[in-house]
Amino acid sequence: MTVRTTEQGAVRGSTSADGVASFLGIPYAAPPFGPRRFLAPCPPEPWQGVRDATAYGPTAPHAPYAPPFDVLIPENEIPGEDCLNLNIWTPAPEPGAGLPVMVWLHGGAFSNGSGSASGYDGSAFARGGVVCVTLNYRLGSDGFLHLPGVPDNRGLLDQVAALRWIRANIASFGGDPDRVTVFGESAGAMGIGVLLSTGLARGLFHRAILQSGACHHFLRPASAALIASRLAAKLGIEPTVEAFAGVPLTDLLPAQAQLRAEVSARPDPALWGEAVLNMMPFEPVTAGLSLPGPDCGVDLLIGSNREENRLFLVPTGLLDRISETALHTAATAYGLDPAEALPVYRAARPAATPGELLSAVATDWFYRVPALRLAESVPGSHVYEFAWRSPQFEGHLGACHALELPFVFHRLDDPSYTPLTGPHPPQPLADAMHEAWLSFAKTGDPGWPAYDTTTRTTMVFAEAPTCEDDPRGRERLLWDGVR
Structure with a gap:
């Protein structure tokens, strides 16, 4: 001891x-x-x-x-x-x-x-x-x-x-x-x-x-107030501290879970405000988007997974139920012009279904583009993308949200991760990723060049990790002035 x-x-x-x-x-x-x-x-x-x-x-x-x-x-x-x-x-x-x-x-x-x-x-x-x-x-x-x-x-x-x-x-x-x-x-x-x-x-x-997260994920006070009012109404109370403090956790926690499900089932901005886009009713509350800038005094390593949104669409069966109309509606809600943007996404995925295209668009809106905006705001940042594809769900799960975790923590043998990774994830990839995180913590250098707006160098953690300049640059450009 x-x-x-x-x-x-x-x-x-x-x-x-x-x-x-x-x-x-x-x-x-x-x-x-x-x-x-x-x-x-x-x-x-x-x-x-x-x-x-x-x-x-x-x-x-x-x-x-x-x-x-x-x-x-x-x-x-x-x-x-x-x-x-x-x-x-x-x-x-x-x-x-x-x-x-x-x-x-x-x-x-x-x-x-x-x-x-x-x-x-x-x-x-x-x-x-x-x-x-x-x-x-x-x-x-x-x-x-x-x-x-x-x-x-x-x-x-x-x-x-x-x-x-x-x-x-x-x-x-x-x-x-x-x-x-x-x-x-x-x-x-x-x-x-x-x-x-x-x-x-x-x-x-x-x-x-x-x-898989940056500075774009928050609720403005008006949307946050809507969420509080909806949860209070579900519990039959006023949206006050005193009223919520009087609700037993045995009632409050199930109501919170039901609220999250209702946001997904009825994504109406009149009910939920900005939460309809990211389906998270509980988020940090801020007045608006703010990026830290070059004087933040913090070295940054930032990244996302190539197919983040598949975690939310494949296991639930939603991927195969998304129509072309739903794809166009979602792209519009994210701020894109479907007539301009969807052909660009299709060009790189000619056999993709509407659900697979929606997953790619949503991954960029939710994860990849916010990560790049943060990297652009703090010169000297390093950027990665996790691209190893899980064999689970007949290979459709792909490089989904949270899949990088057992590689980062060097815990491929933890059975709690097996439903995501499958039985034989590649140990050399975990060795490389874990060592990069250690190196960054020790020296500020994970082992590849910093990101800049000229080369946009990105370490892609796939079966064989390698650096790429500006992965999927045409798709990235679609989000200029949008996200």
Whole structure:
């Protein structure tokens, strides 16, 4: 057993056979319930003696994923109110070792996920010479519902509180508080985008890796107010803090899940505002799009998966039910002229169905183009694309959303990822991708040239990773002035 000291008290972790020490379930903020519900996070209470840190702590309350995503996307649920906690893996738990630190922000559409899913075990990063931290933050209405009289974006404020805790305490676990890289996927990356554009966490991290998310994913206050009103009406209450605080979680969490389903079933802007385009009713609330710019002081590695939207269309069977009319309607909603844009997408996919074309268009609108806009705004950024295609669902799943996760975490043997990857994902690709993430955290250089608007050099992580200049440039140009 290994004991280390934090500002709140001592913690006892465990050490694996390969020398990685882990400290699990350490509170970085007080339980966000009772009088602290819907408020900014408060500091954790100190404790006496040595706190056991050998098991994961409670997860933030959330409803489970609906089928088929409950099988495809790994997450876990541990009950308890002390859910604002974090986990640390370190190869050198001695204070003052000065190792780089990587802090993981999980995805889950701001409504699901946790930092303690087995797929996010940080042991491989620790074996690679960094201190890896994963954490929980508030989700759904507790984290992101827009309500009068309380701060917005409480889930992001939790992330900032965790980063402050890490800055104050990580040296005790062998980490260097001045060499912190945040990395996240989907909602985790989108949260990083907001932290970058608003400066909420300025000085708390020095590099950032954004996987399948950037700065374009938010709700303006008017749309966020619509969401709050709709959820309140579903629960039969007024859209106030007091009313929501009086709803038991056993009623609130199912209502949140039903609300998400209703947005997909009835994508009417009069009901949901901007949420009809990305189908996420719980998102950061900001006044509008803001990109961080060259003076943000953070090195960036940014990317997306080549066929992100197939995760949402193939397992559900929607891919084959999309008509040509629906394709044109969706392209128009995304801001494109179908007569101009769809022939360009078809030219690269001559045998594609309307559903496959819609997947390509939606992938660009939701993931690829926002990533490129962020890279364009911060000179020296590095860009990647994950292009290895999963054999699952008879090969139709492709290079879908979340598929890169087991490669990044070097956990191809984790059974929770098998429904996405299939039984034999390529280990050399995981070796290359994981090493690139480690290299970026240590040096700011993942191993390929930075992105610029002349060459647009992109590392494509396929069976044989290789650099390409401006992949699918004709399609990218369609979005100039649109997204």
